[in-house]
Amino acid sequence: MKTANDVLSALQSAFPGVIEEAKVAPERQLWATVKPERIVEVCKYLRDNHGFDHYSGAVGVDRIDEGLFEVTELLASHGAHKVVALLKVKTPRANPRVKSLTGLYWNANWYEREIWEMLGIDFEGHPELYPLLLPDELVGAWPWRKDFKGYPDVTTGERAIETITPDGYTKYHIPPTQAEIEAGTVPAQRPKYPTFREREEMEIKETSEMILHLGPQHALVPGPFLLDILVDGERVRKAFLDVGYIHKGIEKIMENRTYVQGIPITDRLCYMAALTNNEAYCGAVERLLGIEPPERAQYIRVITQELSRIQSHLLGTAEFLTLIASPVYSPFLYMIIDREDVISCIESVTGARINHSFVRFGGVRNDLPDGFKDMTLDALKMVREKTEEYKELFLSDSIYKRRMEGIGVLSPSEARRLGVSGPPLRASDTPYDMRREDPYLLYKDLDFDVITRKEGDSKARIEVRLDEIIESCYIVEQCLDQIPSGPIMADKVPKRIRPDPGEAYYRVEDHRGEMGFFVVSDGTDKPVKVKARGPVYAYFQALPPLLEGVYIADVVAIAGSMDACTSEVDR
Amino acid sequence: MGISDVIPVPVAVDEELEKWTIWGRPLTDVWFTTTEKIHEIIDMGPIKNVLNWGRKNSLWFLMQPMGCCGVEMLVFGCPHYDCDRFGIFPRATPRQVDVMIISGYITRKYLPAIKDLWEEMPEPKWVMAIGECAISGGPFYDSYNIINNTDRFFPIDVYVPGCPPRPEKFIEGFRALQEKIKQRKDKRGY
Known part of the structure; x- marks a missing residue:
């Protein structure tokens, strides 16, 4: 069976000069820094020749001292071998751009969207860079960057503005204050992109089709999420998933706490x-x-x-x-x-x-x-x-x-x-x-x-x-x-936990699947970055294609059999 | 407006009836009444206590799990804890419930949805905040996306602290709400 050293030597001979700072530690993990312009080719080579057919996630780290963003792609294999490849790409903080892997791995979509909305790294070639977890007001504030100042002041309920739409619905909206705009916690101008509602309504092609909403509050699902299905008669033609209703920013919070x-x-x-x-x-x-x-x-x-x-x-x-x-x-x-x-x-x-x-x-x-x-x-x-x-x-x-x-x-x-x-x-x-x-x-x-x-x-x-x-x-x-x-x-x-500078990735079998934690330390008592790679995030991403073409009555039978936990998706 | 305007009675009877009162109000007001007037009268009289006794013993709550407390909420409705014996019962739709349990973190994105749920509930209705997140943000108090002061958005009657509170604490919280309803001290004043 292939070891991490085999993969590393194969990579170095296939791409001379592209792989920088490679190491194997511990035995089954291959860490390598790849030149950003060749990352897609390296991943394609690993996928086609070495059986890395499982894209396990991506981690974005803000190295503010070096003026860099790092994106680490986690690749593994479904049974061909037991090596995990952690390929790191560095991009300057001023104009962060990384090539997207969505062409190689279908499920890279959500991981890259998350890094885009949290850190503002642009993924070239990504088909739909729309916000996933954040509410529309916060997009453009890049909350996971290290220089994100504080958090928006949402503690006063009087700020919620109540408007009655022409259809008779009541809408609530919390506008940013002047102080927040000046501090940079909330962007003054929202980037231009279609909202979730507009995106799904664009898909309606014929008058016989309609959109059916399941959620955000839904009987007995453990946590709120919005599942919209575009139905033609009794059949689901396309499904849309909107998550982030209970996004708490756990990874950002953990950066502000000590390890314990x-x-x-x-x-x-x-x-x-x-x-x-x-x-x-x-x-x-x-x-x-x-x-x-x-x-x-x-x-x-x-x-x-x-x-x-x-x-x-x-x-x-x-x-x-x-x-x-x-x-x-x-x-x-x-x-x-x-x-x-x-x-x-x-x-x-x-x-x-x-x-x-x-x-x-x-x-x-x-x-x-x-x-x-x-x-x-x-x-x-x-x-x-x-x-x-x-x-x-x-x-x-x-x-x-x-x-x-x-x-x-x-x-x-x-x-x-x-x-x-x-x-x-x-x-x-x-x-x-x-x-x-x-x-x-x-x-x-x-x-x-x-x-x-x-x-x-x-x-x-x-x-x-x-x-x-x-x-x-x-x-x-x-x-x-x-x-x-x-x-x-x-x-x-x-007594005081202060790990040496470095990175570690550790994965366990969660009740629902593969759960991995990626922890980056800089020698202080607080982590630089903690990334949770959860299993339910992957299920949820796979849900819309699974629901295409089924009957409406089967939607809950399929979505429920996945055993979802929204809290882990939203984090 | 007097009785003689509607049915032909002698003026003397009309004048006599205008002197009559019921619970301190003119009888003619009560006679030609509206729904609001009935409610005013019910509010004054002891009949309200009978209604509230019925209400407090049939508190159906909205099954709306949002976080860790949502799991304990599921368990609270099940054997071992068995909330049925207090007339407390989970329902899946806001149209059928009396109590909304805020069982977790309210985010910027979820606030409009949960406000809609609250407005869809028929009167009389109550709301409980269960768990630290619903009270003050809990362990996520410094998040960029969490709303800390839930009580600015909802007239919360009962706070149940804990992270998450045990199902027994849910029972305790509901008993406190029942006591509040019985004593007519709840926020919305039923």
Whole structure:
């Protein structure tokens, strides 16, 4: 199998003089600085000749001292090898321009749009540089730049202007004040581009078509987003997704906190997966610090994270069942009953129900309590029995099967092209799991299967989740059997966390897919940049093409089977 | 306007009736009444207490999960916590609800939408702020996109702190709202 060194030597021989400052650290990560004018060719070479078919995201860093912006492209492979290529492009701060990779990788679209609206880096050749997360008033302020001054004063409600439109609707708008314009927090003049509404109305070609709005508030989706579908009769012709309704600017906030203060913020990135988010962030900082948690701490991390996976999948499936059969509330209630037992187990360790802040740099916060093993084994036994029962119920229910089979089919090649990860990708016959692909903690020693399905439809996605619940039960039981005694914190963790200057990328298998944290340090006690590469961001981007051509009634069956978490998309 | 303007009665009867009062108001006002007048009278009399007793025991809330507190809100409506026993029930559309729970961060982009939701709710209606973000911005107080003072936009009756508050705290918050409605001390004055 290819190693990072092989890829690096191949790159250097194919592109002499283009690759600057290359290194391999740790063993599976290839860091290289590429000349900006050749980045598209380098990526095309890697994609075609070395199997880098997974575009995993892009990170924009503002190096204000050097007068540069850096864009790091993260490339990986779906099973051909286990190398992650992190290709860095530098561009001057005065006139930032980078070549767009949307021609090579379809899913580069949203990542580049986000960097454009937050940092103001222009992507040449990008088809639609429109704002994604920010409200229209803030576009042009480039809030993630280091010289962005403060934050707009939106604390006074009297500033909201109420207008009545000719159609009778009430609109609210917060205009910028003179002080804000002078300070540069809000641009005086908005850049000219069509709004979301105008863009979708441009697509209406015939009088028989109309736009149907689902959202932003929508029954039982976990968080607000706007899904507009352009329908022709009963068929969806095109779908449009507008996100950013709960964009909090987590990455910018983390730049203003110390490293330890960043941990509680990562909880709130996706509250269903708080423990894995903690793990991804702490793992990246541990890599910068060069420490490794002791064995018992690793076991505790795996136990809590797998328990958390069980509760997340239970809630995700429960929500989905209410979506497809909304008057029938009982499946939701049954799964919540199971989930409460698992939550009690996690709570007995971490002390919190959903936002744990439990993982620490070099260990965990506290040890397992007395009687944890018996309590957990009882809960797992119950969860396993109940999950088997749910699977049997779904298999025997002909209405459920007719509603779900063959709906929203993602073929393996299509799923890889769209860049989804986690259960939707594994339901499309691709065994891509970070626990195997990029083994962190103890996962390389543990015995578990990567659950896959061949069909790739909504039914397969739910089956993968239910099977993963059972697999997670098995992992937790193994860990409870094997867990050694010992310390729960590494010895040489400094009191004040000040990693050496450098960058680290660490990815874990979130409950929903590939979650990576990219942390840049400059030697002070605050990070220069923290980037969260979330799985749901990738699902959401893949949703509009998946919804094209389906019936209106199937829209919720497809969107719900993805198990979305809007908070993580918006960040 | 007197009775004799509508039906033929002796003037003496008319004059006599004009002296009669009900709860301190002329009877003729009540006789030729409008909806507003009925409401005024209900507001004065003890009948309001009976209505509020009914209202407080049937608080349906809007299922509008926005953040971490939204997950606890889902759980709050389920077994183990079972809000049904207090007459509290989740509904999916603003047209059917009495209480809106602000369960998370309000951003610049979401404010118009959530204001629309509030206006779509029929009277009488109440709003609760649950979680730190809804009260004061919480951990995201210094974000460029978060609105900190939610109470400038909504007449919030009950604040439930916590990040996120446990489902038991939701019950406590609703009990406080019920008590407020019973004592007629809520912000909108029902």
